[in-house]
Amino acid sequence: MSFVSNAVMTGFSTGIALQIITGVLKDAPGYKPEGHNKLYRLGNWLWHVGDWRLAAALTAVTTSGVWAAARAVRRLEPVALLIARVTVSVTVALPAADGELVQDIAAIPSTPPSFTAPDLTAAPDLSAAPHLLRGAVSVALVALAQAVGIAPSLPDPDGTHFDVNGDFRSQGYANLAGGLFQALPSGGSLSRTGVAVSAGARTRWAGVVSGVFLALVVLLCGSLAERIPMPVVGGLILVVGGELIRGKRHDILRVLRTSWMSAGAMVLTFVATTRLPLQQAVILGAALSLILYCAQAARQAKLVALVRADDGRWRTAEPAAALPPGEVTVLDYAGSSFFAEPPPHRGPASRPDGARGAVLILVVRALPDVPLSAMIKLLDRYARHLGDQDGRLVLCGVQPSLAHLLQRSGTADRLGDGGVVPAAPELLGGLEEAWVAARERTSRPPHHGSDMR
Template sequence: MPARKQRWRRSLPADLMAGATTALVGIPQAMGFAIVAGVNPVYGLYAATFATAIGALLTGSSYLKVMLSNILAVSIYSVLAPIPEADIPATLFVLTLLVGIFQLGFGLVRAGSLTGFISNAVLTGFIIGGALLIILGQLGNLTGYELERGGIRIFAAADLLRHTAEINPQALAVGLLTTGLVLAFRRVPHLRTAALLLPIIIATLIVRAAEIEVALVSDISAIPAGLPAPVIPDLALAPGLLVPALALAILGLVMAVGVTEKTPEPDGTIADVNQDFRGQGITNILTSLFQCAPASGSLSATALNVSAGAETRAANLFSGVIVGLLILLAGPLAELIPLPALAGLLILIGAELMYRPHEIACIWKYSRSGRWAMVATFLSTQVLPLQYSIYIGVFLSLAIYLVTSTRGASVVRLVPVGEGMFREERAPDRLPEGQVTVLSISGNVFFATLQAIERSLPSPEGARGAVVIFALRGQVEAGTGLFRMLERYARQVHAHGSRLILAEVDPGLLAGLSETGATPVIGESIFEAIRAADR
């Protein structure tokens, strides 16, 4: 106990600084994503307070930041679009409660492995489609032209092009100025962490001083000075929200698994995703009492938390507390923020979310079935309510699995028997210290079998000086999931003082490893490409 207390004291300054950084950056994000969701920005701020602080205590990951995320916000909008405006708040809080109940249920039945049945190609198509919806949805606030609520967003954008004469040039100028300032501040090292907040403040001051006529946050909602008292959601609204709430729960959990897998714990291990499920579920159940929008793990916010120097989960606790204090002390000042400024910020975030050329190229080049699943999922996000697109993605993923996966897959150990021949054995649970272990994959490598393959990899714990030779002959169309799995295993092997060597790597697979950024992580591992004459 004294050692734990000492570590807590040692990490306190770093966690406090990281918490303050993510709080200040998260305020405009939380308000903006609430606007994307079509709700009062204060509900996003409440989520950045309560969900972030409570989630910090309950999730398995030390760094996972729980808040209203961008893709979740677009999905919430599609759920609430048909709801009368007066009923939106009550519907939102019930939605948060139901999402939490489903997430908790997934965690209790340990359904973390089921997320492996949503392919990376489907998820990529969904994220790109959702990001485009963010951009299209904010064109009205950016230009001052009121777009039609609901319907297919691309048609609303076409309507804007037909009414360019009705665009408010002052609103457009404020939005573009905000976007330009964000990009400029990111190039200044000392201003990088405040690159989202400072442009909003500057735009607000300019609009206020010059008396520019643009829409403000106060025109759509009031931001009270204070935190809400607990209120039980109206459960009579629950039956009509069960299907969309399940979709939001699945979406939030899949996104959180991606965050957890990309953010190892301080000791290099991956946190228990089922504990993340349970933690997010309980968090949403509790925060539904405090007027919060549904929350999930956010990749960008978690990455910022780590880069800001967070050492323990206390950083997210501090972040939530700081946002809460700012609401108490200066909540009504948020009403002065120009909507075009927030729109410019959100459009930039959406554009950056869409910009993933290497991932799209890898899916297109290395997975024939994946490329069409990605396209189909993207198109579904544009013509259907977003919460139903995730169901389409799940069904597409399962269909691909049933068509292409004929048997399971696992890692086997290759034992030399002489004359260049090897015998397959069950892979050991742990790598033998100071010895060479040759591994290969038995069965089909497919996104739904990757978790089974990864579970059968020998643990490098306590095996200092071990060498792992991983033979990848025949793995040509493995997809980006295999690249990420190899990257994670390389991190674990290196962390325990051992070495990973990839052998018999097809040139196409080698190119995929390089394009996805896995090669630098694997480091000095030896890649032996299969020569054409050997095939």
């Protein structure tokens, strides 16, 4: 999950918030929209406003109105959702009220779940494992992805950095223990976290406290909880989902203003979240993040010419279009190495043809610790072209890992003695040594303004 970009996570989190909304569209006005795509379902829901049940729709609207009124009072803001739920539930519980209740969907048990230990004496039956494995991985992937999306959406109020691995471990422990008590798989929930934050939660202890109170409500007031109207639940979830999307507006605008590639990845992930199963949307988002990173890294790779001034200092300049024959050129490579097959014309400097007797010093101190084979191939080909014209390529600031790869690939032998200058603690350590050796090779007196390009 660390390789999923912020743009992709913004699209995924916004899509999850939309799924929260579309999941209660039937409960709020009593009309079940058609279609599998979440955006289509939302449009179908709005288009068939005439098919909404009046009593259910009024209940949902009243719930949202009571929530907004309570939230406008500063002291009541933390309990606005609770006030809306209790007030409207009591009102619609009158005999004249019409609407679906929680008990119409399922009964709330008034007893705690029993402990069920696995039968370790019987031989394990693994025949169902292949069928369960795919679903298990999908459930785990979706739960973990939602947990990752919560932290950036609702950061800790005290500003502390969240521990993704700690969250993952906690979910794993909870599911291992819950499996012994007939529990469904648990994971992060944007809607539940949004409700907790709106109620004034400031630490993770809020989840523990709410869990304890939820257990007490189920055990002591289960029959009353069954009387909660579903339009009330739907209205509150619509409010929570809308607040989550509203909270992402700054992130969405930031991504749109960053680059068209990031914006495209965000939009595509959002659309995938509304159309595909969540586990597929997560995998697609991760793939988009990696492609986006590779494209941006390739665009940032560049060569900068280093020019030695009269005072001995090095200054940056634009690299020349071609290597000047019989002279020394110093180039500093900044960026990532090529991960794919480089094009034939691509090289450390443009057009080495005709640069007879030229020496190119390529500073590779910023090259990744483990460059890919394409970069080694490129350096070897360029060194061969320069060698055919009595020129030479010198690599300066070489890290030990790169030196090892150059030795194993045979490129170090092609560069010859002094062709690989190890990295030094100084920023441009080894460059002076390579510069002096190259000047001796060219055996030409320096000319001001033209000896270095």
